[in-house]
Amino acid sequence: MEGFTTIIEPFRVKSIEPLHLTTRAEREALLAKAGYNLFSLHSDDVIIDLLTDSGTGAMSAEQWAAVQRGDESYAGSPSWFRFEAAVKELFPFAHLIPTHQGRAAEKILFSVVGGKGKVIPNNTHFDTTRANVEHSGAEAVDLVIAEGKDPALRHPFKGNMDVAALTRLLEARRADVPLVMVTITNNSGGGQPVSLENLRAVRAVCDRFAVPLFLDGCRFAENAWFIREREEAHRGRPVKDIVKDISALADGMTMSAKKDGLANIGGWLAMNDGVLAQQCRELLILTEGFPTYGGLAGRDLDAIAQGLREVVDESYLRYRVRAVEYLAERLLAAGVPMVEPAGGHAVYLDAKRLLRHIPPLQYPGQALAVELYREGGIRGCEIGTAMFGKRPDGSEQPAAMELVRLAMPRRVYTQSHVDFVVEAVLHVFERRESLRGFRIVEQPAALRHFTARFAPL
Numbered sequence: 001m002e003g004f005t006t007i008i009e010p011f012r013v014k015s016i017e018p019l020h021l022t023t024r025a026e027r028e029a030l031l032a033k034a035g036y037n038l039f040s041l042h043s044d045d046v047i048i049d050l051l052t053d054s055g056t057g058a059m060s061a062e063q064w065a066a067v068q069r070g071d072e073s074y075a076g077s078p079s080w081f082r083f084e085a086a087v088k089e090l091f092p093f094a095h096l097i098p099t100h101q102g103r104a105a106e107k108i109l110f111s112v113v114g115g116k117g118k119v120i121p122n123n124t125h126f127d128t129t130r131a132n133v134e135h136s137g138a139e140a141v142d143l144v145i146a147e148g149k150d151p152a153l154r155h156p157f158k159g160n161m162d163v164a165a166l167t168r169l170l171e172a173r174r175a176d177v178p179l180v181m182v183t184i185t186n187n188s189g190g191g192q193p194v195s196l197e198n199l200r201a202v203r204a205v206c207d208r209f210a211v212p213l214f215l216d217g218c219r220f221a222e223n224a225w226f227i228r229e230r231e232e233a234h235r236g237r238p239v240k241d242i243v244k245d246i247s248a249l250a251d252g253m254t255m256s257a258k259k260d261g262l263a264n265i266g267g268w269l270a271m272n273d274g275v276l277a278q279q280c281r282e283l284l285i286l287t288e289g290f291p292t293y294g295g296l297a298g299r300d301l302d303a304i305a306q307g308l309r310e311v312v313d314e315s316y317l318r319y320r321v322r323a324v325e326y327l328a329e330r331l332l333a334a335g336v337p338m339v340e341p342a343g344g345h346a347v348y349l350d351a352k353r354l355l356r357h358i359p360p361l362q363y364p365g366q367a368l369a370v371e372l373y374r375e376g377g378i379r380g381c382e383i384g385t386a387m388f389g390k391r392p393d394g395s396e397q398p399a400a401m402e403l404v405r406l407a408m409p410r411r412v413y414t415q416s417h418v419d420f421v422v423e424a425v426l427h428v429f430e431r432r433e434s435l436r437g438f439r440i441v442e443q444p445a446a447l448r449h450f451t452a453r454f455a456p457l
């Protein structure tokens with residue numbers, strides 16, 4: 001708003017969910033019972049839940065009205081046509097395939113184009129994307145720019161693809177690359193955006209080698225906002241136009257509507273190639289459903305259609321990105337180390353620098369995440385050696401980074417909630433030297449971070 005420096009939540013609250021304010025003693029007991037694994041907590045016992053921004057957003061009154069409008073016809077429902085129109089308004093790919101969430105789109109896509117001997121380049125694969133690529137037998141290669149790998153280094157587009165490295169890969173292995181993927185924003189690299197200039201350069205390389213370019217578009221609107229704010233040539237342009245420019249550069253996309261679809265469930269796969277689309281639809285029918293609903297109810301399709309109209313609203317995006325930046329700013333002012341600058345959907349605390357006295361194999365990220373819950377009932381997510389440290393042969397190796405992601409659900413928490421989070425992080429930061437690491441006492445063969453049990457050292 002002109003003349004004001006305070007950026008307010010551009011909405012008011014109609015329906016509330018009470019928070020259960022636990023005591024420190026209760027949280028201590030709950031932690032022990034959960035084996036110090038925050039995934040094992042009951043979410044009712046979490047005060048501020050920053051585990052993920054996926055599917056956790058609040059829907060608008062118009063979205064709830066759209067839910068009522070939802071039509072549950074098996075084939076050719078009006079909800080499907082509204083969904084199709086809303087998606088194509090932003091992403092006019094010839095073929096649109098609805099799925100129940102993002103990874104279902106990935107599973108279908110890589111079942112068709114992946115397989116042994118194939119290689120998929122991406123700026124950074126999100127973990128489900130990597131898992132689906134590898135499950136098909138193919139190799140997932142991350143080619144983010146060097147700046148994107150240094151948490152403390154500031155760069156406006158740390159999600160950019162290393163175009164020279166992509167060129168080298170294609171020179172060496174063009175026949176093995178069915179498509180190039182770019183994740184906007186780059187979640188695994190700190191929620192960092194990709195510039196339009198970089199996307200154009202990637203497109204040019206794809207043209208040179210005649211290889212299709214696919215987007216992982218989960219947080220496309222946040223990425224477009226960063227382009228509007230940070231890329232000189234696009235400063236102040238309408239977000240919708242930037243989104244259309246992005247989609248015009250690609251041949252297809254995977255999407256989780258649980259992020260910038262502003263919905264609680266849903267996703268899609270889209271592409272221009274009709275032969276590929278036909279193969280994908282055949283798999284869709286096996287596992288997701290008929291091509292006009294995918295794995296979704298008609299009401300979900302309608303909620304997404306309305307969400308897509310709301311997510312490109314500039315007052316929403318200004319508030320959204322500012323809320324995350326505000327959290328980062330206040331923590332940085334006190335010297336709390338994190339991935340800089342803040343991402344679009346999350347602040348990633350750097351436990352490696354924050355807890356220098358805890359070695360990687362004693363899980364500093366886990367120690368920090370547990371302490372934030374103990375201190376303020378805040379649930380973040382370790383992204384470090386607890387998540388990535390176990391190798392297929394069972395041995396352990398430190399992860400590249402030890403992060404704790406504080407992901408902000410969309411339109412859920414207010415500024416005072418964020419102030420409370422700041423206070424809790426600062427309390428923990430002040431007594432960081434007293435924190436101790438953990439050991440793992442029980443773990444499954446794969447994806448151990450979801451179910452492992454820890455014991456304090």
Ligand code: F0G
Nearest residue numbers: 052054101102103126128187218256258
């Ligand atoms: N791609 C990206 C970049 C993601 O962040 C996610 C999910 C997916 C694909 C998969 O989508 O969950 O609908 O199947 N990210 C969530 C997170 C889980 O917490 O970051 P999905």
